[in-house]
Amino acid sequence: MLVTSTRFLGFLSLLICGWLVLYWQGVVAMEEIWRRSDTFAHGYFILPISLWLIYRDRAFLKSAVAAPTAIALLPLFGSCFIWLFAYAADINVLLQLATVFSLISILWMCLGHQLTWRYKFPLAYLLFAVPMGENLIPLLQDVTAWITVFLLKVHGIPVFRDGLYIQIPNGLFEVAVACSGIRYLIASMAVGTLFAYLSYSSFKKQIIFIVFSFVLPIIANGIRAYLIVIIAHYSDMKYATGADHLVYGWIFFGFVIMLMFWVGGKFVDSEANKATFTSNEAGKHFNSKVLPTGLIAGLFLIGTWSIQHNLPVIQAPEEPQIDIAGLKNVESSNWGINFEQPVRKAHVKLEQGEEIFYAKYGNKQNSGELVNHANKLYNHDAWTVVERVTFELESRKVRFLLLRNTAGRERGVIYWYKVGDLTFVNSAFTKLYQAFSLLSGQADVAEVFAFSTEQFDGAEPIEKLKSIARTGQLQLEAIR
Incomplete structure (x- = not known):
């Protein structure tokens, strides 16, 4: 079954519409976070990037053959169950992860094993659309404080640390949430992972660069915090103590990203090996597995939607305060x-x-x-x-x-x-x-x-x- 055939595209579009109806709440919740949070604003670009990565391979897609598989129904069912549980428990990040995993499962089911494996990176890259990682903030704050204190001691400046507070003779500094470096880390991971995929054919080199893109911004953020303290120290607390230190931070982050690409560029493969395989000619006709598999997937989606809409939702009053007689x-x-x-x-x-x-x-x-x-x-x-x-x-x-x-x-x-x-x-x-x-x-x-x-x-x-x-x-x- 050719992926460009009208029949296949109609079948795929129908399932994606069903997915969108069921998981609309998860999609809207992600977009709302992208809109109000600078940390996750990159989420707007993830789907276009994934689509572009697939479009780059359009010459192959024109003659590619899909072989729908029923095995993908298992992760689809699991995603539906996790989504229901996350909805009931109000665990937003789990609900959003289930939303993306279910879309990947539907595409896997429709495309088959070979095509899904060929486009594994564009599909997996969709996970970067999920706003997650804020649970790392306390750890990142602690690491930033440790690096800052270590460098100040090496520099010879007297320093005392109390939790996230750093005291030097000229003043007191706090490693606040905005100083944790979570924005730099998530942006660096999203960009670094894409760079690794486009630049290296070796899986080992890809993993090494992704780890590098994770570790580098953490170390760089500690150095950034140290430099801010140094600037404030030598300027008698006139500079880098207000909003200006955030500006310095983004300039420094831009330099770090350039450094990451420069280092990564030293090891870029001359030509990444592309996955190749021969299309299955037998699949050019409408596969007999398509209709029953799609029907079962549709039943999963409809059943999950039905359960969700029948769960009792209580309306919280505006003034819930109550009195107890005599108290x-x-x-x-x-x-x-x-x-x-x-x-x-x-x-x-x-x-x-x-x-x-x-x-x-x-x-x-x-x-x-x-x-x-x-x-x-x-x-x-x-x-x-x-x-x-x-x-x-x-x-x-x-x-x-x-x-x-x-x-x-x-x-x-x-x-x-x-x-x-x-x-x-x-x-x-x-x-x-x-x-x-x-x-x-x-x-x-x-x-x-x-x-x-x-x-x-x-x-x-x-x-x-x-x-x-x-x-x-x-x-x-x-x-x-």
């Missing part, structure tokens, strides 16, 4: 607990000043979720955990936290999450079970319970909190 709502607190966009929420005080917090969420909401980076059990900037204990309290698994601030004051917290009939103290397990409960129909809502005090009255903090939790739980039963 005073907390107007100000140094605890810092924060859960955004719940269905119901209460934050009240007992007679002795102990605080009770409760929030209820749908396992799937139109906006907001129980486990989210914005939701915090305490103010991380004001408090440090000095003790953490997990134990059973009235058949519930709960966790005690002893917090301490810079002034030496202590605050105790007991908390747990509840999904259906099960309780959890680990947020990741809570999120996973929320998705499982939603997909299996076991539960539609989840809750968080937290109790805190600074007044221990001479008792052990953990024992005091146990008593508060028992009393507070009785108060909450009336409003749940």
Whole structure:
């Protein structure tokens, strides 16, 4: 079956339209991140680059023969399942990865093994469209701080490091998120991987250059941070301490990219060997596997779409705050607990000043979720955990936290999450079970319970909190 035949192109277009309808949310979510984030703005160019890489081989494509394969239904089914789970759990990066993997699986199914292998790089390159990698930011910040301090010591400048803060005689510097180098790293990887594919025929050389394009921007970013400190030091903090250091950063990054290409150009192959194989003449007629394979793929897509649209989605109200009879709502607190966009929420005080917090969420909401980076059990900037204990309290698994601030004051917290009939103290397990409960129909809502005090009255903090939790739980039963 020729890939240029009207019948094949119509068959492929129909499946891609079905993919687009089902995975529209993942596509829109990726585009939204490309639009608002400079780190992932390159995502707009990934699909055009992949299409261009295939178009370069148009002379072969005109006579290429597709041999659709049913084996690709397995990764397609897996992608549909992962997409459903990610949708239920609100794990955006997993949802977007499943979106791209499912497209690759559909193309593999339609083109067959040989053509898919020939165009493996353009297809795999589509993964760069997924906005991922921000989880590396804390590690990159730490590496940047380490390199900066090391070079300052070599330079002979007195330096003291406290976490991400770097102190020199002239001033204090922080390795902020913007200084982590994540933008340089992701851009370098996307460009370096493409350069390796276009310049080298040896897989070994390609891998070496891709690793080089990963390591170089990390080291270069540490050097950049060191140079910024040096400029600020010798200019008596007049330069490189404001927005100008970001400009220096992009200029420096441009130099690093040029250096990467210059080094890579020293080893470019004179002519990359192109994959060649003889087309299967028997496949020029409409393959008997096409219709049943396409039908099964279509059923996967329709079934996934149907399940998704039948999942219960709860509408979060604008004002979820609720009152508990006889208890005073907390107007100000140094605890810092924060859960955004719940269905119901209460934050009240007992007679002795102990605080009770409760929030209820749908396992799937139109906006907001129980486990989210914005939701915090305490103010991380004001408090440090000095003790953490997990134990059973009235058949519930709960966790005690002893917090301490810079002034030496202590605050105790007991908390747990509840999904259906099960309780959890680990947020990741809570999120996973929320998705499982939603997909299996076991539960539609989840809750968080937290109790805190600074007044221990001479008792052990953990024992005091146990008593508060028992009393507070009785108060909450009336409003749940």
